[in-house]
Amino acid sequence: MESIISVKGIYKSYKKRKSSEIFTAVNDLSFDVGKGEIVGLLGPNGAGKTTTIKTICGLLVPDQGSVTINGFDSLKDRDKALRHISAVLEGNRNIYWRLTVYENLVYFAGNRGVPKKDIRRKVDELLSLFQLQDKKDELVNNLSRGMQQKLAVSVAMLADTDVVLLDEPTLGLDVETGYEVRDLLRKIARDQGKTIIISTHDMPVVQDLCERTIIINAGKVVADERVEELLKLFETSAYQIELQEPLTDEQQTMLLAQFPIHQWEALTLKVNLDQEQDIFKLMDILKQNETPIETINRTEINFEQVFRKLVNEGVAS
Numbered sequence: 001m002e003s004i005i006s007v008k009g010i011y012k013s014y015k016k017r018k019s020s021e022i023f024t025a026v027n028d029l030s031f032d033v034g035k036g037e038i039v040g041l042l043g044p045n046g047a048g049k050t051t052t053i054k055t056i057c058g059l060l061v062p063d064q065g066s067v068t069i070n071g072f073d074s075l076k077d078r079d080k081a082l083r084h085i086s087a088v089l090e091g092n093r094n095i096y097w098r099l100t101v102y103e104n105l106v107y108f109a110g111n112r113g114v115p116k117k118d119i120r121r122k123v124d125e126l127l128s129l130f131q132l133q134d135k136k137d138e139l140v141n142n143l144s145r146g147m148q149q150k151l152a153v154s155v156a157m158l159a160d161t162d163v164v165l166l167d168e169p170t171l172g173l174d175v176e177t178g179y180e181v182r183d184l185l186r187k188i189a190r191d192q193g194k195t196i197i198i199s200t201h202d203m204p205v206v207q208d209l210c211e212r213t214i215i216i217n218a219g220k221v222v223a224d225e226r227v228e229e230l231l232k233l234f235e236t237s238a239y240q241i242e243l244q245e246p247l248t249d250e251q252q253t254m255l256l257a258q259f260p261i262h263q264w265e266a267l268t269l270k271v272n273l274d275q276e277q278d279i280f281k282l283m284d285i286l287k288q289n290e291t292p293i294e295t296i297n298r299t300e301i302n303f304e305q306v307f308r309k310l311v312n313e314g315v316a317s
């Protein structure tokens with residue numbers, strides 16, 4: 001797939017407040033994003049997601065490394081590179097709180113180079129797509145957080161850029177509005193073929209919306225995989241075993257020595273096996289004392305478990 005964004009070996013350090021210590025927020029980060037891909041940038045608090053997004057959209061200059069957008073270096077060819085990008089940063093900073101929804105859209109349409117004769121049509125299209133017609137004369141300050149977020153995303157759509165960067169688009173939204181924003185983003189990506197990078201903590205957003213996820217932790221990439229591949233990697237190996245009787249001390253010692261048992265409560269064992277056939281070895285130990293087994297189930301593993309495993313273990317597979 002042709003790459004539209006190429007991040008190569010970027011580093012970014014900050015000086016810690018009230019001390020001379022330097023903190024490396026992004027540490028040799030590299031990845032590519034293909035045209036039309038929807039990529040989730042996932043990571044715990046402080047992982048370096050916002051720093052990465054701001055570096056891509058030219059708000060921060062990396063200490064080392066480069067960002068290329070559609071073939072243009074974001075530093076050397078800044079104007080040409082950034083022409084391809086719109087961003088919605090955290091906190092709805094790209095909209096004016098003292099203007100109405102309509103005034104914001106008209107103002108930013110002019111500001112982003114929409115020809116005068118097309119502004120009205122473009123604004124009406126976006127009001128309709130984002131279901132904001134009823135709110136068009138409302139001051140942004142009086143809108144709910146979800147409405148403000150929808151307006152922020154619609155402002156980012158005005159320039160019709162190839163790439164849209166979204167920093168935490170569902171943060172602080174209630175479940176219903178979160179779904180609504182997610183559906184809108186899916187629609188935009190599918191119907192308009194845009195490349196979308198979403199930085200988020202929200203696992204369902206990634207699982208539901210993104211084709212690929214780049215998981216970062218402490219400023220480094222710990223996984224760069226298609227979401228379905230990541231889930232597959234773990235789904236074959238998660239088991240839950242219910243016993244009818246407790247195990248002997250000897251069985252317990254053998255199990256703990258040989259298998260990564262991650263939960264053991266009374267008669268319930270949960271284990272993630274590296275290879276599927278390991279379940280037979282585990283059964284051998286259980287059979288040694290003829291321990292009656294109530295059930296063995298392969299458990300569904302969700303994206304949150306995959307994420308926690310990758311972040312805690314720091315390995316891609």
Ligand SMILES: Nc1ncnc2c1ncn2[C@@H]1O[C@H](COP(=O)(O)OP(=O)(O)OP(=O)(O)O)[C@@H](O)[C@H]1O
Pocket residue numbers: 014015016017023025043044045046047048049050051052
């Ligand atoms: N301007 C700054 N000055 C000093 N330190 C900063 C600055 N901006 C970010 N940091 C630090 O760099 C690290 C990475 O921050 P960043 O905002 O990129 O992470 P994040 O993954 O987006 O986190 P979160 O999910 O909490 O928003 C954090 O430890 C943060 O405190």
